Amino acid sequence: MITTVTMNTSIDKAYFMDHEVQNGTVMRVSRCRNSAGGKGLNVARAVKLCGEKVQATGLAGGFNGKYLESLLEKDEVQYQFLHIAGETRCCINILDECYGSTEYLEPGCEVAAEEEDRFLQRFPEIIQKSKIITISGSVPRGISKNIYAKMISKAKEMGKKVILDTSGELLKEGIKAKPTVVKPNQDEIELLYEVEIHTIEDVIKYARKIYEQGIPYVVISLGGEGALMVCEEGVFQGKPPKLEVVNTVGCGDSMVGGLAVALERNYTSQEALKFAVAVASANALSPNTGDFKPEICEKILSEVTVKRL
Ligand SMILES: Nc1ncnc2c1ncn2[C@@H]1O[C@H](COP(=O)(O)OP(=O)(O)O)[C@@H](O)[C@H]1O
Ligand SMILES: O=P(O)(O)OC[C@H]1O[C@](O)(COP(=O)(O)O)[C@@H](O)[C@@H]1O
Structure with missing residues (x-):
């Protein structure tokens, strides 16, 4: 089983606009779709669509927290959240023809130190039956910047493999605990090393730096260019076909x-690498997050190329 961790859960609202967005005016939304969000819940849906057993964990609170759980029930994703006093946030993604996607991400509610401790105490029992743990996204206010490092150390001590996908201080601290995989995108490595990246050679250079800190698989996602992986066997790039x-x-x-x-x-x-690029690129063809048509994913998988760099 795979457990996905989402500390900053969210009700993700996708606003589909028929008209070009004009700032400073009243815009009527053509269609709205709510989904259980925060990065780890998108991960959970993608895992489920791949046909593997998955459970979601993290923090959920208030009316939005209850709504989030009901959305996960519709998605048939099992969950075990710690219920907190604060309210689960909302994140808005405005989709229009002119700008594509514009996201507004709320920071998340304040979480008490005692709630963080309670989650960490329950964590080993929650992940007990899982072989793989994914940890994704931001944390709400009040949560310690080394919480992911603590979770990674505990999960590794229990013999689990851990994938970390976060940014900034959380990534910096998390790397110190040596997860099995880290998956930053280009912006996230620029932030981590305070540099600007212009070429694939730059990407390789900084991916290697992370690898040298004891991370067995460093995967840097590069949007339409696919992803780069640095691991013991070498450096590889997985490229999807051109897609609409x-x-x-x-x-x-x-x-x-x-x-x-x-x-x-x-x-x-x-x-x-090939499989992950195919799943991710198939998601780009769906209006929904953490969603794809398995037959489309299969087709893309047959067209993804992997080459050694
Ligand atoms: N325009 C695109 N065309 C095809 N695949 C895409 C496109 N954008 C993203 N993807 C797929 O999704 C993966 C992750 O995308 P990326 O935008 O780098 O991640 P993040 O959402 O973390 O910023 C890519 O490696 C690629 O496989
Ligand atoms: O947890 P974070 O880092 O604040 O991000 C939250 C939001 O990011 C999203 O996953 C989208 O992120 P990406 O576009 O980077 O995939 C939303 O679904 C989600 O609610």
């Missing part, structure tokens, strides 16, 4: 889902 994308929100999360499934199935590193 519909909504790229949740592509990184779907990639984490694909990587988790690949670890669960003991794929080789090149097979894992």
Whole structure:
């Protein structure tokens, strides 16, 4: 089984606009779709669509927390959240023809130190039956910046494999605990090393730096260019075919889902990269996050190329 951790859960609202967005005016939304969000819940849906057993954990609170759980029930994703006093946030993704996708992400509610401690105490029991743990996204206010490092250490001590997908201080601290996989995108490595990245050689250079800190698989996602993997066998790039994308929100999360499934199935590193690129790119063809048509994913999988760099 795969457990996905989402500390900053969210009701994700996708606003589909028929007209071009004009700032400073009243805009009527043509269609709205709510989904259980926060990166780890997109990961959970992608894993489920791949056909593997998954459970979601993290923090949920208030009316939005209850709504979130009801959305997960519709998605048939099992969950075990710690219920907190604060309210689960909302995140808005505005989709229009002119700008594509514009996201407004709320920071999340304040969480008490005692609630963080309670989650960490329950964590070993929650992940007990899982082989793979994914940890994704931001944390709400009040949560310690080394919480992911603590979870990674505990999960590794219990013999689990861990995939970390986060940014900034949480990523920096998390890397110190040596998760099995990290999946930053280009912006996230720029932030981590305070540099600007212009070439694939730059990407390789910084991915290697992370690898040298004891991370067995470093996967850098590169949008339409696919993803780069640095691992013991070398450096590889997985490239998807050219696609008419519909909504790229949740592509990184779907990639984490694909990587988790690949670890669960003991794929080789090149097979894992190919599979993860296919799942992520299939998500770009769906209007929904952490969603794809399995037959489309199969077709993309046959067209993904993996080459050694
Ligand atoms: N325009 C696109 N065309 C095809 N695949 C895409 C596109 N954008 C994203 N993807 C797929 O999703 C993966 C993750 O996307 P990326 O945007 O890098 O992640 P993140 O959401 O973390 O920023 C890519 O490696 C690729 O497989
Ligand atoms: O947990 P974070 O980092 O604040 O991000 C939350 C939001 O990011 C999203 O996963 C989208 O992120 P991506 O576009 O990077 O895949 C939303 O679904 C979600 O609610």
